Amino acid sequence: xxxxxxxxxxxxxxxxxxxxxxxxxxxxxxxxxxxxxxxxxxxxxxxxxxxxxxxxxxxxxxxxxxxxxxxxxxxxxxxxxxxxxxxxxxxxxxxxxxxxxxxxxxxxxxxxxxxxxxxxxxxxxxxxxxxxxxxxxxxxxxxxxxxxxxxxxxxxxxxxxxxxxxxxxxxxxxxxxxxxxxxxxxxxxxxxxxxx
Amino acid sequence: xxxxxxxxxxxxxxxxxxxxxxxxxxxxxxxxxxxxxxxxxxxxxxxxxxxxxxxxxxxxxxxxxxxxxxxxxxxxxxxxxxxxxxxxxxxxxxxxxxxxxxxxxxxxxxxxxxxxxxxxxxxxxxxxxxxxxxxxxxxxxxxxxxxxxxxxxxxxxxxxxxxxxxxxxxxxxxxxxxxxxxxxxxxxxxxxxxxx
DNA sequence: CTCGTTTCTTGACTTAAGTCAATGCACGCA
DNA sequence: TGCGTGCATTGACTTAAGTCAAGAAACGAG
Numbered sequence: 001x002x003x004x005x006x007x008x009x010x011x012x013x014x015x016x017x018x019x020x021x022x023x024x025x026x027x028x029x030x031x032x033x034x035x036x037x038x039x040x041x042x043x044x045x046x047x048x049x050x051x052x053x054x055x056x057x058x059x060x061x062x063x064x065x066x067x068x069x070x071x072x073x074x075x076x077x078x079x080x081x082x083x084x085x086x087x088x089x090x091x092x093x094x095x096x097x098x099x100x101x102x103x104x105x106x107x108x109x110x111x112x113x114x115x116x117x118x119x120x121x122x123x124x125x126x127x128x129x130x131x132x133x134x135x136x137x138x139x140x141x142x143x144x145x146x147x148x149x150x151x152x153x154x155x156x157x158x159x160x161x162x163x164x165x166x167x168x169x170x171x172x173x174x175x176x177x178x179x180x181x182x183x184x185x186x187x188x189x190x191x192x193x194x195x196x
Numbered sequence: 197x198x199x200x201x202x203x204x205x206x207x208x209x210x211x212x213x214x215x216x217x218x219x220x221x222x223x224x225x226x227x228x229x230x231x232x233x234x235x236x237x238x239x240x241x242x243x244x245x246x247x248x249x250x251x252x253x254x255x256x257x258x259x260x261x262x263x264x265x266x267x268x269x270x271x272x273x274x275x276x277x278x279x280x281x282x283x284x285x286x287x288x289x290x291x292x293x294x295x296x297x298x299x300x301x302x303x304x305x306x307x308x309x310x311x312x313x314x315x316x317x318x319x320x321x322x323x324x325x326x327x328x329x330x331x332x333x334x335x336x337x338x339x340x341x342x343x344x345x346x347x348x349x350x351x352x353x354x355x356x357x358x359x360x361x362x363x364x365x366x367x368x369x370x371x372x373x374x375x376x377x378x379x380x381x382x383x384x385x386x387x388x389x390x391x392x
Numbered sequence: 393c394t395c396g397t398t399t400c401t402t403g404a405c406t407t408a409a410g411t412c413a414a415t416g417c418a419c420g421c422a
Numbered sequence: 423t424g425c426g427t428g429c430a431t432t433g434a435c436t437t438a439a440g441t442c443a444a445g446a447a448a449c450g451a452g
Contacts, residue, residue: 062339064343068343070342084328084331087329095339128327134331136280136281138334142334146267149410169400171400178341181400182402184400188401189401346408346409347408365430367430375410376411378432382408383409384431385431
Protein backbone atom coordinates (compact mmCIF):
# COMPACT_ATOMS: atom_id res chain seq x y z
CA UNK A 1 0.00 0.00 0.00
CA UNK A 2 1.71 3.12 -1.26
CA UNK A 3 -0.02 5.36 1.21
CA UNK A 4 2.17 4.00 3.98
CA UNK A 5 5.10 5.77 2.35
CA UNK A 6 3.68 9.04 3.58
CA UNK A 7 4.00 7.66 7.06
CA UNK A 8 7.59 6.54 6.55
CA UNK A 9 8.48 9.96 5.22
CA UNK A 10 6.83 11.61 8.16
CA UNK A 11 8.45 9.39 10.76
CA UNK A 12 11.90 9.90 9.31
CA UNK A 13 11.44 13.61 9.69
CA UNK A 14 10.56 13.29 13.34
CA UNK A 15 12.55 10.36 14.68
CA UNK A 16 15.84 8.64 14.18
CA UNK A 17 14.40 5.12 14.15
CA UNK A 18 16.04 2.56 11.93
CA UNK A 19 14.10 0.92 9.17
CA UNK A 20 13.17 -2.23 11.07
CA UNK A 21 11.68 -0.29 13.93
CA UNK A 22 9.74 1.90 11.52
CA UNK A 23 8.53 -1.27 9.81
CA UNK A 24 7.43 -2.70 13.11
CA UNK A 25 5.51 0.40 14.02
CA UNK A 26 3.86 0.82 10.66
CA UNK A 27 2.86 -2.85 10.66
CA UNK A 28 1.11 -2.43 13.98
CA UNK A 29 -0.70 0.62 12.76
CA UNK A 30 -4.28 0.67 11.66
CA UNK A 31 -5.17 2.55 8.49
CA UNK A 32 -8.77 3.24 7.62
CA UNK A 33 -10.78 4.96 4.89
CA UNK A 34 -13.70 7.25 5.57
CA UNK A 35 -16.40 8.51 3.25
CA UNK A 36 -17.16 12.21 2.96
CA UNK A 37 -19.58 13.16 5.70
CA UNK A 38 -18.43 10.51 8.14
CA UNK A 39 -18.50 11.67 11.74
CA UNK A 40 -15.35 10.61 13.60
CA UNK A 41 -16.82 11.53 16.92
CA UNK A 42 -19.46 13.87 18.24
CA UNK A 43 -19.54 16.69 20.72
CA UNK A 44 -20.25 15.01 24.07
CA UNK A 45 -18.72 11.67 23.11
CA UNK A 46 -15.67 10.42 24.95
CA UNK A 47 -13.02 9.90 22.27
CA UNK A 48 -11.30 6.53 22.28
CA UNK A 49 -9.18 7.09 19.22
CA UNK A 50 -6.86 9.60 17.65
CA UNK A 51 -6.18 10.15 13.97
CA UNK A 52 -3.43 11.09 11.59
CA UNK A 53 -4.55 12.23 8.17
CA UNK A 54 -2.80 10.66 5.20
CA UNK A 55 -5.28 12.02 2.71
CA UNK A 56 -8.42 14.09 2.99
CA UNK A 57 -9.84 16.85 5.13
CA UNK A 58 -11.59 16.91 8.50
CA UNK A 59 -13.54 19.75 10.04
CA UNK A 60 -13.67 20.41 13.77
CA UNK A 61 -16.69 22.29 15.03
CA UNK A 62 -19.07 22.73 17.91
CA UNK A 63 -22.60 23.94 18.37
CA UNK A 64 -22.85 26.96 20.64
CA UNK A 65 -25.65 27.98 22.97
CA UNK A 66 -27.60 29.69 20.18
CA UNK A 67 -27.42 26.59 18.01
CA UNK A 68 -24.85 27.92 15.59
CA UNK A 69 -22.06 25.86 14.14
CA UNK A 70 -18.66 27.25 15.06
CA UNK A 71 -15.86 25.78 12.99
CA UNK A 72 -12.63 25.87 14.96
CA UNK A 73 -10.26 24.01 12.67
CA UNK A 74 -9.66 22.14 9.47
CA UNK A 75 -7.20 19.24 9.38
CA UNK A 76 -5.54 18.09 6.20
CA UNK A 77 -2.67 15.85 5.10
CA UNK A 78 0.01 15.12 7.70
CA UNK A 79 -1.97 16.64 10.53
CA UNK A 80 -2.92 14.82 13.70
CA UNK A 81 -6.29 14.92 15.40
CA UNK A 82 -6.20 14.39 19.11
CA UNK A 83 -8.46 15.78 21.80
CA UNK A 84 -6.89 16.85 25.07
CA UNK A 85 -9.45 17.34 27.73
CA UNK A 86 -7.96 16.06 30.94
CA UNK A 87 -9.39 19.10 32.59
CA UNK A 88 -12.95 17.95 32.01
CA UNK A 89 -14.14 15.49 34.63
CA UNK A 90 -16.06 13.34 32.13
CA UNK A 91 -13.37 13.67 29.42
CA UNK A 92 -15.97 14.19 26.73
CA UNK A 93 -15.13 16.16 23.62
CA UNK A 94 -16.37 19.71 23.12
CA UNK A 95 -16.12 19.24 19.37
CA UNK A 96 -17.51 17.21 16.54
CA UNK A 97 -15.13 15.99 13.82
CA UNK A 98 -16.44 15.16 10.36
CA UNK A 99 -14.85 14.36 7.04
CA UNK A 100 -15.18 17.13 4.49
CA UNK A 101 -13.88 14.73 1.81
CA UNK A 102 -13.29 11.03 1.40
CA UNK A 103 -10.27 10.55 3.64
CA UNK A 104 -7.59 8.05 4.63
CA UNK A 105 -6.22 8.14 8.16
CA UNK A 106 -4.11 6.32 10.67
CA UNK A 107 -6.42 5.42 13.51
CA UNK A 108 -4.82 5.12 16.92
CA UNK A 109 -6.46 3.44 19.88
CA UNK A 110 -5.98 5.62 22.93
CA UNK A 111 -6.03 2.59 25.25
CA UNK A 112 -3.08 1.13 23.40
CA UNK A 113 -1.15 4.38 23.59
CA UNK A 114 0.82 3.39 26.67
CA UNK A 115 1.72 -0.04 25.28
CA UNK A 116 3.03 1.46 22.08
CA UNK A 117 5.04 3.98 24.03
CA UNK A 118 6.74 1.39 26.20
CA UNK A 119 7.47 -0.75 23.14
CA UNK A 120 8.80 2.18 21.14
CA UNK A 121 10.03 4.91 23.46
CA UNK A 122 10.93 7.11 20.52
CA UNK A 123 7.28 7.21 19.56
CA UNK A 124 6.50 8.98 22.81
CA UNK A 125 9.08 11.62 22.19
CA UNK A 126 7.78 12.05 18.64
CA UNK A 127 4.28 12.49 19.96
CA UNK A 128 5.37 15.08 22.47
CA UNK A 129 7.20 17.08 19.87
CA UNK A 130 4.19 16.91 17.59
CA UNK A 131 2.02 18.25 20.39
CA UNK A 132 4.45 21.03 21.16
CA UNK A 133 4.68 22.01 17.52
CA UNK A 134 0.92 21.90 17.18
CA UNK A 135 0.61 24.00 20.26
CA UNK A 136 2.96 26.68 19.06
CA UNK A 137 1.19 26.80 15.72
CA UNK A 138 -2.20 27.24 17.34
CA UNK A 139 -0.79 29.99 19.53
CA UNK A 140 0.64 31.72 16.51
CA UNK A 141 -2.63 31.47 14.62
CA UNK A 142 -4.50 32.76 17.62
CA UNK A 143 -2.24 35.78 17.94
CA UNK A 144 -2.61 36.49 14.23
CA UNK A 145 -6.38 36.12 14.47
CA UNK A 146 -6.63 38.55 17.38
CA UNK A 147 -4.60 41.14 15.57
CA UNK A 148 -6.28 41.16 12.20
CA UNK A 149 -9.55 42.15 10.59
CA UNK A 150 -11.80 39.62 8.85
CA UNK A 151 -10.53 40.71 5.46
CA UNK A 152 -6.88 40.29 6.47
CA UNK A 153 -7.69 36.94 8.04
CA UNK A 154 -9.11 35.74 4.75
CA UNK A 155 -6.09 36.98 2.82
CA UNK A 156 -3.79 35.22 5.25
CA UNK A 157 -5.73 32.02 4.74
CA UNK A 158 -5.37 32.44 1.00
CA UNK A 159 -1.61 32.60 1.48
CA UNK A 160 -1.13 29.91 4.11
CA UNK A 161 -3.67 27.27 3.16
CA UNK A 162 -4.87 28.11 -0.35
CA UNK A 163 -6.19 24.61 -0.96
CA UNK A 164 -8.78 25.00 1.78
CA UNK A 165 -10.68 27.57 -0.24
CA UNK A 166 -11.48 24.98 -2.90
CA UNK A 167 -11.95 22.01 -0.62
CA UNK A 168 -14.31 23.49 1.91
CA UNK A 169 -17.82 24.96 1.57
CA UNK A 170 -17.78 28.73 1.92
CA UNK A 171 -20.18 28.97 4.81
CA UNK A 172 -17.92 26.67 6.83
CA UNK A 173 -14.91 28.77 5.92
CA UNK A 174 -16.84 31.83 7.01
CA UNK A 175 -17.55 30.36 10.41
CA UNK A 176 -13.87 29.38 10.69
CA UNK A 177 -12.92 33.00 9.99
CA UNK A 178 -15.42 34.27 12.51
CA UNK A 179 -17.85 35.94 10.15
CA UNK A 180 -21.12 35.45 8.31
CA UNK A 181 -21.30 33.83 4.87
CA UNK A 182 -22.62 37.12 3.47
CA UNK A 183 -19.61 39.04 4.68
CA UNK A 184 -17.21 36.46 3.32
CA UNK A 185 -18.91 36.71 -0.04
CA UNK A 186 -18.47 40.49 -0.01
CA UNK A 187 -14.85 40.26 1.04
CA UNK A 188 -14.16 37.96 -1.90
CA UNK A 189 -15.87 40.47 -4.18
CA UNK A 190 -13.79 43.36 -2.79
CA UNK A 191 -10.57 41.43 -3.30
CA UNK A 192 -11.41 40.58 -6.89
CA UNK A 193 -12.19 44.21 -7.63
CA UNK A 194 -8.92 45.36 -6.08
CA UNK A 195 -7.01 43.02 -8.33
CA UNK A 196 -8.38 44.67 -11.44
CA UNK B 197 9.63 30.33 52.60
CA UNK B 198 5.87 30.03 52.56
CA UNK B 199 5.61 30.56 48.85
CA UNK B 200 6.95 27.07 48.26
CA UNK B 201 3.72 25.74 49.69
CA UNK B 202 1.99 26.84 46.49
CA UNK B 203 4.34 24.54 44.67
CA UNK B 204 3.68 21.61 46.99
CA UNK B 205 -0.03 22.10 46.58
CA UNK B 206 0.32 22.25 42.83
CA UNK B 207 2.53 19.18 42.57
CA UNK B 208 0.22 17.11 44.73
CA UNK B 209 -2.60 17.91 42.36
CA UNK B 210 -0.62 16.71 39.37
CA UNK B 211 1.57 13.87 40.59
CA UNK B 212 1.54 11.09 43.11
CA UNK B 213 5.04 11.74 44.39
CA UNK B 214 5.73 11.07 48.05
CA UNK B 215 6.84 13.88 50.30
CA UNK B 216 10.55 13.16 50.12
CA UNK B 217 10.57 13.27 46.33
CA UNK B 218 8.61 16.48 46.33
CA UNK B 219 11.10 17.87 48.84
CA UNK B 220 13.97 16.86 46.63
CA UNK B 221 12.46 18.53 43.60
CA UNK B 222 11.50 21.71 45.38
CA UNK B 223 14.98 21.96 46.91
CA UNK B 224 16.54 21.79 43.49
CA UNK B 225 14.25 24.44 42.15
CA UNK B 226 15.19 28.02 41.67
CA UNK B 227 12.76 30.71 42.78
CA UNK B 228 13.24 34.29 41.76
CA UNK B 229 11.56 37.66 42.24
CA UNK B 230 11.01 40.13 39.42
CA UNK B 231 10.12 43.81 39.56
CA UNK B 232 7.20 45.20 37.60
CA UNK B 233 8.36 45.98 34.09
CA UNK B 234 11.07 43.32 34.01
CA UNK B 235 11.47 41.73 30.59
CA UNK B 236 11.83 37.95 30.88
CA UNK B 237 12.87 37.63 27.28
CA UNK B 238 12.42 39.56 24.10
CA UNK B 239 10.99 38.80 20.69
CA UNK B 240 13.92 37.41 18.72
CA UNK B 241 15.81 36.07 21.74
CA UNK B 242 16.34 32.36 22.11
CA UNK B 243 14.76 31.43 25.43
CA UNK B 244 16.95 29.43 27.81
CA UNK B 245 14.50 29.30 30.69
CA UNK B 246 10.90 28.55 31.45
CA UNK B 247 8.81 29.96 34.27
CA UNK B 248 6.05 29.02 36.64
CA UNK B 249 4.24 31.90 38.26
CA UNK B 250 3.76 31.70 42.01
CA UNK B 251 2.65 35.29 42.32
CA UNK B 252 2.23 38.13 39.86
CA UNK B 253 1.27 38.67 36.25
CA UNK B 254 3.15 38.42 32.98
CA UNK B 255 2.10 39.74 29.60
CA UNK B 256 2.98 38.04 26.32
CA UNK B 257 3.05 40.24 23.26
CA UNK B 258 4.67 40.81 19.92
CA UNK B 259 5.20 43.75 17.63
CA UNK B 260 3.59 43.25 14.23
CA UNK B 261 4.68 44.57 10.85
CA UNK B 262 2.97 47.93 11.39
CA UNK B 263 4.70 48.39 14.71
CA UNK B 264 1.68 47.68 16.85
CA UNK B 265 1.79 45.75 20.09
CA UNK B 266 -0.37 42.65 19.95
CA UNK B 267 -0.99 41.12 23.34
CA UNK B 268 -1.59 37.41 22.98
CA UNK B 269 -1.78 36.31 26.60
CA UNK B 270 -1.63 37.11 30.27
CA UNK B 271 -0.20 34.64 32.73
CA UNK B 272 -1.05 34.70 36.41
CA UNK B 273 -0.69 32.50 39.48
CA UNK B 274 -0.13 28.78 38.84
CA UNK B 275 0.42 29.22 35.14
CA UNK B 276 3.50 28.11 33.27
CA UNK B 277 5.36 30.09 30.66
CA UNK B 278 7.17 28.01 28.09
CA UNK B 279 7.87 28.76 24.48
CA UNK B 280 7.57 25.95 21.99
CA UNK B 281 9.16 26.81 18.73
CA UNK B 282 10.83 23.68 17.50
CA UNK B 283 9.46 24.52 14.10
CA UNK B 284 11.60 27.63 13.81
CA UNK B 285 15.13 26.90 12.61
CA UNK B 286 16.74 29.47 14.92
CA UNK B 287 14.42 28.65 17.86
CA UNK B 288 13.96 32.31 18.67
CA UNK B 289 10.82 33.52 20.39
CA UNK B 290 8.11 35.37 18.48
CA UNK B 291 7.01 37.02 21.69
CA UNK B 292 8.21 39.32 24.42
CA UNK B 293 7.29 38.53 28.01
CA UNK B 294 7.20 41.26 30.62
CA UNK B 295 6.03 41.50 34.21
CA UNK B 296 2.87 43.53 34.61
CA UNK B 297 3.37 43.44 38.39
CA UNK B 298 6.10 42.55 40.84
CA UNK B 299 6.18 38.78 40.50
CA UNK B 300 7.61 35.61 42.04
CA UNK B 301 8.34 32.66 39.77
CA UNK B 302 9.98 29.30 39.55
CA UNK B 303 12.71 29.62 36.96
CA UNK B 304 13.62 26.49 35.07
CA UNK B 305 16.78 26.07 33.07
CA UNK B 306 15.90 24.46 29.77
CA UNK B 307 19.32 22.82 29.54
CA UNK B 308 18.70 21.05 32.80
CA UNK B 309 15.29 19.85 31.72
CA UNK B 310 16.49 16.45 30.60
CA UNK B 311 18.53 15.85 33.77
CA UNK B 312 15.54 16.63 35.93
CA UNK B 313 13.36 14.33 33.88
CA UNK B 314 15.71 11.39 34.18
CA UNK B 315 16.07 12.00 37.92
CA UNK B 316 12.34 12.38 38.45
CA UNK B 317 10.42 10.58 35.70
CA UNK B 318 7.12 11.70 37.17
CA UNK B 319 8.10 15.28 36.48
CA UNK B 320 8.13 14.55 32.79
CA UNK B 321 4.66 13.11 32.86
CA UNK B 322 3.49 16.10 34.91
CA UNK B 323 4.96 18.45 32.34
CA UNK B 324 3.30 16.67 29.47
CA UNK B 325 -0.06 16.77 31.13
CA UNK B 326 0.40 20.45 31.85
CA UNK B 327 1.16 21.06 28.19
CA UNK B 328 -1.84 19.08 27.07
CA UNK B 329 -4.12 20.92 29.47
CA UNK B 330 -2.68 24.24 28.37
CA UNK B 331 -3.19 23.25 24.79
CA UNK B 332 -6.80 22.32 25.22
CA UNK B 333 -7.45 25.55 27.08
CA UNK B 334 -5.90 27.63 24.34
CA UNK B 335 -7.95 25.77 21.75
CA UNK B 336 -11.10 26.40 23.73
CA UNK B 337 -10.31 30.08 24.09
CA UNK B 338 -9.55 30.31 20.41
CA UNK B 339 -12.86 28.74 19.46
CA UNK B 340 -14.70 31.07 21.81
CA UNK B 341 -12.84 34.06 20.41
CA UNK B 342 -13.71 33.16 16.83
CA UNK B 343 -17.35 32.80 17.64
CA UNK B 344 -17.97 35.95 19.62
CA UNK B 345 -18.14 39.68 19.13
CA UNK B 346 -15.78 42.05 20.94
CA UNK B 347 -18.47 42.87 23.46
CA UNK B 348 -19.14 39.24 24.26
CA UNK B 349 -15.42 38.57 24.48
CA UNK B 350 -15.08 41.26 27.11
CA UNK B 351 -18.01 39.91 29.08
CA UNK B 352 -16.51 36.44 28.96
CA UNK B 353 -13.24 37.82 30.29
CA UNK B 354 -15.15 39.51 33.10
CA UNK B 355 -16.55 36.12 34.04
CA UNK B 356 -13.49 33.94 33.60
CA UNK B 357 -10.64 36.16 34.73
CA UNK B 358 -12.20 39.10 36.55
CA UNK B 359 -8.98 39.98 38.33
CA UNK B 360 -7.26 40.81 35.05
CA UNK B 361 -9.45 43.88 34.56
CA UNK B 362 -7.96 45.49 37.66
CA UNK B 363 -4.42 44.23 37.27
CA UNK B 364 -3.80 45.15 33.64
CA UNK B 365 -3.82 48.54 31.84
CA UNK B 366 -6.87 48.94 29.64
CA UNK B 367 -5.05 49.48 26.38
CA UNK B 368 -3.23 46.17 26.88
CA UNK B 369 -6.52 44.46 27.63
CA UNK B 370 -7.94 46.00 24.48
CA UNK B 371 -5.17 44.60 22.35
CA UNK B 372 -5.67 41.21 24.02
CA UNK B 373 -9.34 41.36 23.04
CA UNK B 374 -8.49 42.38 19.51
CA UNK B 375 -9.89 45.91 19.57
CA UNK B 376 -8.88 49.52 20.03
CA UNK B 377 -8.73 51.17 23.46
CA UNK B 378 -11.53 53.52 22.36
CA UNK B 379 -13.85 50.65 21.56
CA UNK B 380 -13.10 48.92 24.82
CA UNK B 381 -13.93 52.12 26.64
CA UNK B 382 -17.28 52.33 24.83
CA UNK B 383 -18.07 48.70 25.51
CA UNK B 384 -17.52 49.26 29.21
CA UNK B 385 -19.84 52.26 29.03
CA UNK B 386 -22.54 50.25 27.26
CA UNK B 387 -22.35 47.48 29.83
CA UNK B 388 -22.67 49.89 32.75
CA UNK B 389 -25.72 51.50 31.15
CA UNK B 390 -27.34 48.12 30.56
CA UNK B 391 -26.97 47.28 34.24
CA UNK B 392 -29.02 50.28 35.29
C1' DC C 393 -32.41 14.46 -16.57
C1' DT C 394 -35.19 16.67 -13.26
C1' DC C 395 -36.55 18.11 -8.99
C1' DG C 396 -35.64 19.84 -4.57
C1' DT C 397 -32.48 21.27 -1.26
C1' DT C 398 -28.52 23.60 0.01
C1' DT C 399 -25.24 27.11 -0.73
C1' DC C 400 -23.81 31.43 -2.62
C1' DT C 401 -24.60 36.08 -3.99
C1' DT C 402 -26.74 40.56 -3.91
C1' DG C 403 -29.41 44.45 -2.05
C1' DA C 404 -31.12 47.63 1.60
C1' DC C 405 -30.69 48.77 6.09
C1' DT C 406 -28.84 48.73 11.00
C1' DT C 407 -25.29 48.57 14.14
C1' DA C 408 -20.83 48.63 16.02
C1' DA C 409 -15.97 49.08 15.51
C1' DG C 410 -12.05 51.99 13.52
C1' DT C 411 -10.00 56.55 13.05
C1' DC C 412 -8.71 61.15 14.26
C1' DA C 413 -8.73 64.65 17.43
C1' DA C 414 -9.52 66.93 21.87
C1' DT C 415 -10.01 66.85 26.64
C1' DG C 416 -9.63 65.11 31.31
C1' DC C 417 -7.44 62.23 34.67
C1' DA C 418 -3.86 59.85 37.35
C1' DC C 419 0.34 58.32 38.38
C1' DG C 420 5.27 58.72 38.90
C1' DC C 421 9.04 61.54 39.42
C1' DA C 422 11.55 65.34 40.74
C1' DT D 423 3.74 69.28 46.06
C1' DG D 424 3.56 70.45 41.37
C1' DC D 425 4.46 69.14 36.82
C1' DG D 426 4.58 66.26 32.73
C1' DT D 427 3.73 62.22 30.34
C1' DG D 428 1.01 58.66 29.25
C1' DC D 429 -3.61 56.63 29.71
C1' DA D 430 -8.66 56.76 29.51
C1' DT D 431 -12.73 58.88 27.89
C1' DT D 432 -15.66 61.31 24.70
C1' DG D 433 -17.28 63.17 20.24
C1' DA D 434 -17.91 63.29 15.17
C1' DC D 435 -17.32 60.81 11.26
C1' DT D 436 -16.12 56.74 8.19
C1' DT D 437 -16.16 52.13 7.17
C1' DA D 438 -17.23 47.40 7.38
C1' DA D 439 -19.69 43.66 9.41
C1' DG D 440 -24.40 41.84 10.91
C1' DT D 441 -29.21 41.04 9.70
C1' DC D 442 -33.14 40.03 6.91
C1' DA D 443 -34.88 38.84 2.66
C1' DA D 444 -34.88 37.48 -2.13
C1' DG D 445 -33.02 35.45 -6.12
C1' DA D 446 -29.37 32.55 -8.63
C1' DA D 447 -26.36 28.79 -8.91
C1' DA D 448 -24.59 24.31 -7.61
C1' DC D 449 -25.30 19.78 -5.98
C1' DG D 450 -27.14 15.33 -4.90
C1' DA D 451 -30.79 11.82 -5.00
C1' DG D 452 -33.78 9.38 -7.40
